Amino acid sequence: MTLLPHDRYCAEIAHQVEQLRAVVTSGADLAATVPTCPDWTLEQLVLHMGGVLRWSGTLVRTRAQENIDDExxxxxxxxxxxxxAAALDAWLAEAGELVVDALREAGPDAKVWSWAExxxxxxxxxxxxxxxxxxxADATLAAGLPYEVAPDIAADSIDEWLELVELMGRRKETEQPLRAGGSIHLHATDAAPELNAEWFVQGTEEGFVRxxxxxxATVALRGPLTSVLLAFYRRLPLDARELEVVGERELLESWLERATFG
Known part of the structure; x- marks a missing residue:
């Protein structure tokens, strides 16, 4: 798959940080449980996200060649x-600046440790x-706020998810999420034709091809691109009114239960 330009990812991180900060300062209850991540409150979710941004930014800034300790x-x-909320907002803003500055200064080819390939x-x-x-999305859904994402980012997010799930299967770190011969078709009904926002995933004896x-396919998931993304990440139920499942629903449910990279 063709990746988006490096600066596009950097710009999107900055944009998403601003959007997440808007949730933090919206008056939402920071102690509320996040329905899509029920082990976390809204505050804990933001702390996780800001911590991950700071961790990855530190990896890039220091050109780390192995994982680094939290301290x-x-x-x-x-x-x-x-x-x-004000302190959390300021802390998150700083995290976004740190990682975006580090990534832009490094450029895409700088050698940095990662757990992938x-x-x-x-x-x-x-x-x-x-x-x-x-x-x-987790945060906005918890706060009852609307959520949208740019089409190029949403499509690339589905691509990356499939790549990472495939990687974990090749490493035998997770069980294969799709039976041999079974297939899934994702179809974003509102995307521009040039985005080619459709995916075909077929199970094989060794894993799956995409x-x-x-x-x-054996089963198809159809709907607006943002909704397809959220459903594929298990953030939106398949029964959501904007989604349509055609074919063997159990196969798609099995994929959603098994597909993971962590």
């Missing part, structure tokens, strides 16, 4: 005042763009 991440555990800053730009895109395009 080496500046202010990685959050602001000094728990439960304070691309040990460079470009991997972290893409990973953080999609990490915060999805966790911002490609962009319109092909008949």
């Amino acid at each position: 080496l991440v500046p202010r990685g555990d959050g602001p000094e005042t728990p439960g304070d 691309s040990p460079n800053a470009g991997f972290w730009a893409r990973r953080m763009a999609h990490e915060i895109t999805v966790h911002r 490609r962009r395009g319109h092909e008949k």
Whole structure:
């Protein structure tokens, strides 16, 4: 798959940080449970996201060639005042600036440790763009706020998800999410034709193969691109009114239960 430009990912991280900060300062209850991440409150979700931004930014800034300990991440555990929306907002803003500045200064080809197959800053730009895109959805849904994401980012997020799930399967770190011969078709009904926002995923004995395009499958998931993204990340139920499931629903449900990279 063709990646987006490095600066596009950097710009999206900055944008998503601003959007997440708007949730923090919206008056939403920071102690409320996040429905899509029920082990976290809204505050804990933001602390996780800001901590990950700071960790990855530190990796890139120091050109780390191996993983780094949490204590080496500046202010990685959050602001000094728990439960304070203003302090959390300022801490998150600083985290966004740190990672975006580090990524832009490094450029995509700078050698940096990663847990995937691309040990460079470009991997972290893409990973953080999609990490915060999805966790911002968690936050906005918890706060009862509307959520949208740019079409190019949403489509690339689906691509990256498939790539990482495939990687974990090749490493035998997770069970294969799709039975041999079974197939899934994702179809974004509102995307511009040039985006080619359709995906075909087919199970094999070794794992699965994937490609962009319109092909008949065992089961199809259809709907607006943002909704398809959220459903594929298990942030939106398949019964959501804007989604349509055609074919063997159980196969898609099995994929959603098994597909993971962490």
